[in-house]
Amino acid sequence: MKVILIDDEPVMHLIMRKMLVKYPELQVAGTFADTHAASSFLDSNSDVELAFVDISMPGDSGLTFAAKLDEAGCKTQIVFVTSHKDYALEAFELSVLDYLVKPVTQERLERTVNRALESRKTVQLPQPADAATPSSSRISVATLGDFFVRNETGRVKWISSKSAELFAYLLLNRGKWISRSRLITDIFAGMASMNAEKYLNTTVYQLRKSLEPIGLREAIRSENDGYALELEGAVIDYEEFERQVDKLGSIHADNVEEALAVERLYTGDLFGSKAYVWAIYETDQLAERYSVFVRDLAATLLGMPHTAAASKLLLKLHARNPLDEPVVGLLMRMHAQEGEKKRLTAQYTDYVRLLKRELGIRPPQELLMQYDSLIRGLSDGIK
Numbered sequence: 112m113k114v115i116l117i118d119d120e121p122v123m124h125l126i127m128r129k130m131l132v133k134y135p136e137l138q139v140a141g142t143f144a145d146t147h148a149a150s151s152f153l154d155s156n157s158d159v160e161l162a163f164v165d166i167s168m169p170g171d172s173g174l175t176f177a178a179k180l181d182e183a184g185c186k187t188q189i190v191f192v193t194s195h196k197d198y199a200l201e202a203f204e205l206s207v208l209d210y211l212v213k214p215v216t217q218e219r220l221e222r223t224v225n226r227a228l229e230s231r232k233t234v235q236l237p238q239p240a241d242a243a244t245p246s247s248s249r250i251s252v253a254t255l256g257d258f259f260v261r262n263e264t265g266r267v268k269w270i271s272s273k274s275a276e277l278f279a280y281l282l283l284n285r286g287k288w289i290s291r292s293r294l295i296t297d298i299f300a301g302m303a304s305m306n307a308e309k310y311l312n313t314t315v316y317q318l319r320k321s322l323e324p325i326g327l328r329e330a331i332r333s334e335n336d337g338y339a340l341e342l343e344g345a346v347i348d349y350e351e352f353e354r355q356v357d358k359l360g361s362i363h364a365d366n367v368e369e370a371l372a373v374e375r376l377y378t379g380d381l382f383g384s385k386a387y388v389w390a391i392y393e394t395d396q397l398a399e400r401y402s403v404f405v406r407d408l409a410a411t412l413l414g415m416p417h418t419a420a421a422s423k424l425l426l427k428l429h430a431r432n433p434l435d436e437p438v439v440g441l442l443m444r445m446h447a448q449e450g451e452k453k454r455l456t457a458q459y460t461d462y463v464r465l466l467k468r469e470l471g472i473r474p475p476q477e478l479l480m481q482y483d484s485l486i487r488g489l490s491d492g493i494k
Contacts, residue, residue, distance in 0.1 A: 112228065113140040113158055117149045117173065118165040118192065123213075127163060127192070130217055134224050137161075145169065146176035153180075159187050161208070161227050166193040177207060181265075188230065190223055209257065218427070222256055222378040229253075229348065229376070230261070250327070250345040252282065255352065256379015264325040273298070273310070274317040279382055281331070281340035282347070283393055290337040297389040349397060352376040356404055362411045370408045374424065377401045402428055406437050418445055433465055436474075440481055447485040455485055 114137050116127050124142040131137050140159055143149040145168060153159055166173035177189045188208040192215060208230065209223040230251060250262050258279060260267040269275040276298060281289065291311060298314075299307040315338065319328045332339045355373045362370045380386075381394040405424050412421035422445060428438045439462045446455035459474075459482045466472050 112136055112160045113138050113156070114161040114163065115140055115149060115152065115159055116142045116163050117144075117146060117168075117176070118142075118163075119144050119168045120165070123165070123192070127215075130215070130220055131224075133217070134221075136228055137224065146171045146173070150176070150179070153185065153187060157186075161188050161190065163190050163192050163211075166191055184265075188227060190227075221375075225375050225378050226253060226257070250325075250342055252342070252345055252347040254279070254282070254381055255348050255377055255383075257383045258385060260322075260325070260327075262325050262327075267321050267325060267327075270317040270321050271314065273314045274321050276385075276387060277314050277318050278322075278340070279385075279387060280389065281338060282342075283390060285340050285342060288334060288337050288339045290335075294338070348376065348378075349381060353397075353400070356400065362407050364411065364415055367408070367411055367415070367417075370404075370411070371420070374405055374408060398431075402432070402435065402438075406441060409441055413441065413445055413448060416448055418449055421445055433462075434469070436462075436478060440478060443482060443485055447489060450489065452486070452489045455482075455489070 114131065116124050116139065118124060118127075121144070128139055128142075131139060140156065141149075141152055143152065146164075147170060149162070149164075153162075164173040164176060171179075173191055173193070177191075180187060180189065190209045190211060191207060192211045192213060194213045208227055211219060211223060230253070250260065253259050258275065260278070269278075277294070280294065280298060291308075295302075295304075295307045295311055299310055302310065315331065315333075319331055322328050322330060327342075330341050332341060352373070355376060359366060359370055359373060381390060381397050386394070405428055409421045409424045409428075412418070412424070421441075425438055425442050425445065428435060429442065432438070439458065442458050443455055446452075446458060459478075462478075463474050466474055
């Protein structure tokens, strides 16, 4: 995949190049200090699929640049890289893939790259012979770490936040009839009944208008005083992640590379920062399934032993939930395998302090016994 970098700070070209070189699927085709030069390059290089764009630059801003590409029907996906968090809402009204805030971390960039590669696969999937209209082209729905809908025609621009929320709600209940009363209770809770009824009517209308440009208006069906979402053949990232986990089964040395690829599909929790209240159960269930999968993968890597790869995964899980006891146990095991007695002790004592400070409890006996066993093993090894 060819990418370009647009930023008026030359140092950012160097930083981004250094970070992007770690992904063999990407090729930096050019770097530009302003949008005019980048636009000229894109005019003669239509095979550029991804552009990392700073927002605040002399001349046309990154927002203006992205809007012009959108109007021209350019297929190049945009990722904003900026120091200004307050542009996020305006940025996502455009057909952009992601929004990164400087300084960009390698882990956050990896999520964006994975999303770009997955989106590319979806768009390039072979279409059936009768796929002549936008409504029959392959739909891609991203829900992990973000939330957007797109097909070959483009990306959905939500008219309102509630229209996006209504789609998300119907997506989790895809193919099922959902009554208006249930939608009002879950999505418009706390609003007066009459106002909620009107607001729902407006939101349904806005949702259909949002989906119309990519041929999905009729995907929202009205029936029996309720609604249902029909998405035939759509590729939905959280379903793909679960399908791949099921397909993989138990993790062992022969399929560990495939398991690492599956782990990269999980680019964040369900619906990202939106964190809809009515989706808490599904969000927690999916996050727990990811955690269990990664713990199994890390344990397999430690047994091979590939401690560097295991460490990366375990530290990611630990950052997500420092109270995850199985992760702490695996980190302790990793330090013991590396002969790092001080790190092993620090890992255990930090967890003990955290439990006391946050929950007012002591660590379980099993973890204490594991710690003692690992320490004895290291001491015996020294002798």
